[in-house]
Amino acid sequence: xxxxxxxxxxxxxxxxxxxxxxxxxxxxxxxxxxxxxxxxxxxxxxxxxxxxxxxxxxxxxxxxxxxxxxxxxxxxxxxxxxxxxxxxxxxxxxxxxxxxxxxxxxxxxxxxxxxxxxxxxxxxxxxxxxxxxxxxxxxxxxxxxxxxxxxxxxxxxxxxxxxxxxxxxxxxxxxxxxxxxxxxxxxxxxxxxxxxxxxxxxxxxxxxxxxxxxxxxxxxxxxxxxxxxxxxxxxxxxxxxxxxxxxxxxxxxxxxxxxxxxxxxxxxxxxxxxxxxxxxxxxxxxxxxxxxxxxxxxxxxxxxxxxxxxxxxxxxxxxxxxxxxxxxxxxxxxxxxxxxxxxxxxxxxxxxxxxxxxx
Numbered sequence: 001x002x003x004x005x006x007x008x009x010x011x012x013x014x015x016x017x018x019x020x021x022x023x024x025x026x027x028x029x030x031x032x033x034x035x036x037x038x039x040x041x042x043x044x045x046x047x048x049x050x051x052x053x054x055x056x057x058x059x060x061x062x063x064x065x066x067x068x069x070x071x072x073x074x075x076x077x078x079x080x081x082x083x084x085x086x087x088x089x090x091x092x093x094x095x096x097x098x099x100x101x102x103x104x105x106x107x108x109x110x111x112x113x114x115x116x117x118x119x120x121x122x123x124x125x126x127x128x129x130x131x132x133x134x135x136x137x138x139x140x141x142x143x144x145x146x147x148x149x150x151x152x153x154x155x156x157x158x159x160x161x162x163x164x165x166x167x168x169x170x171x172x173x174x175x176x177x178x179x180x181x182x183x184x185x186x187x188x189x190x191x192x193x194x195x196x197x198x199x200x201x202x203x204x205x206x207x208x209x210x211x212x213x214x215x216x217x218x219x220x221x222x223x224x225x226x227x228x229x230x231x232x233x234x235x236x237x238x239x240x241x242x243x244x245x246x247x248x249x250x251x252x253x254x255x256x257x258x259x260x261x262x263x264x265x266x267x268x269x270x271x272x273x274x275x276x277x278x279x280x281x282x283x284x285x286x287x288x289x290x291x292x293x294x295x296x297x298x299x300x301x302x303x304x305x306x307x308x309x310x311x312x313x314x315x316x317x318x319x320x321x322x323x324x325x326x327x328x329x330x331x332x333x334x335x336x337x338x339x340x341x342x343x344x345x346x347x348x349x350x351x352x353x354x355x356x357x358x359x
Contacts, residue, residue: 022216022236025090026243033086033244037251040078045255045262048072053120071260074116075252076268080109082248087241095237096153100144101278102241107140108187108274112267120265127266137187137274141180144278149175154232159284161291161355164228179281182289186277189296191269192303192322196334197260199324201253202342203295204272205246210292210349211279212242217356218283227356230284238279245275258335288355294348295341299323 018024049072084102091098115128128136148154149172156175157166170178194200217223219236249272255261273296280289290297302323309317318326327337 019090022219022239025092026212026239029086029090029240029244030247032089033082033247034251036085037078037082037248038254040082041075041251041255041262044075044078045072048074048262071263073120073263073265074113074267075256075262075264076109076112076116076266076271079248079252079264079268080105080271082251083241083244086244086247090240092237092240095234096147096151097232097234097282098237098241100147100153101238101275101282104140104144104183104278105271105275108137109267109271111136112265112270115270116265116267134184137184137270138180140274141183142176144183145176145179145281148179148282153234154282154284157230157284159230159287161288162358166230178286182281182286183274183277185300186280186289186293186296187270187273189293189300190273190276191266193296193299193324194264194269195322195324196328196338197258198253198256199338199341200264200269201249201256202338203293203345204276205249205253206342206345206349207276207289207293207296208242208245208249208279210352211276211283211285211289212239212246213353214283214285214288215239215242215279218285229356232283235283238282241275242279245272258338288352291348291352291355295345302326 053072053074083105087098087102091102093099111128111133115133118124119127149156155169156171157169158175158178160167190200190204193203215238216236217227218229218232219234219239221231224231252262252264252268256264276293277289280286280292285292299322302318303321305317306321309315319329320326324337324341328334332340
């Protein structure tokens with residue numbers, strides 16, 4: 001709450017005027033989230049080991065994963081906890097964009113926690129059913145989308161990369177359905193990507209960094225007009241949240257890099273994916289997010305193709321889905337798969353930013 005407490009005091013103490021700058025608060029959000037994540041993470045891992053709350057490993061997965069059985073999981077708790085701690089200090093809670101994104105992330109966090117609790121602590125391998133997950137996710141996304149439109153945080157117009165003007169107006173219900181699909185799709189795609197040590201964390205960092213830049217640009221009248229991108233009032237405040245996500249993820253990667261000391265779990269992947277999807281909607285970059293989060297999209301499509309092919313033709317396209325397991329079974333060492341996916345994510349983020357001048 002530094003912003004709401006200290007910034008009003010800037011008339012008496014000039015130093016506190018720095019809290020009005022989004023760039024300063026974003027830097028502070030990154031530092032706080034990184035520090036809290038690293039410090040809290042060490043203690044959290046020790047606690048999980050003491051309680052013997054470890055990850056179960058699929059019997060049909062790559063043999064190299066069998067040695068990971070029992071590795072502590074639920075690391076998403078200290079990722080999201082670090083994000084919320086950082087946001088508590090430097091977030092601007094008068095921004096509806098900021099608040100609604102936090103609420104969506106928290107809702108998906110609760111869903112992921114319940115799922116992981118059933119699987120890890122209660123030893124129920126099924127966890128929350130797929131139907132219940134989707135109902136929870138779509139209910140959250142639909143409510144959030146409705147409030148975005150009702151309070152005119154965003155409009156119902158659809159923007160496409162390379163085009164200066166909106167391509168169509170979906171209307172209230174059409175845009176609610178579209179935005180909900182983006183948010184839920186992002187959440188589940190990130191969840192599917194979480195399968196190797198640090199694999200999902202790298203793309204989360206690059207995606208959040210890119211969306212943070214886009215949030216700042218969309219929330220600046222002069223810059224958005226110059227770049228011919230839609231101006232979204234208060235979206236710049238999402239830059240602070242993106243910086244917190246990057247910081248918390250960097251702190252988590254300290255322990256999650258190969259060989260991982262802890263796994264993220266659904267509690268982290270579902271909530272981070274939901275937050276990224278929400279930010280893409282709020283900045284009117286739903287289609288550009290397909291490029292930014294290309295690794296997530298690739299992982300999700302590989303699962304859809306694999307399941308569809310097996311149901312229709314009784315044949316598999318990949319040796320195993322999601323696709324990162326396919327490359328493992330081709331003989332790629334796990335670190336090579338991870339780093340190459342990170343490289344792809346970085347390249348896609350740069351490509352997405354490059355499109356800003358092609359409108």
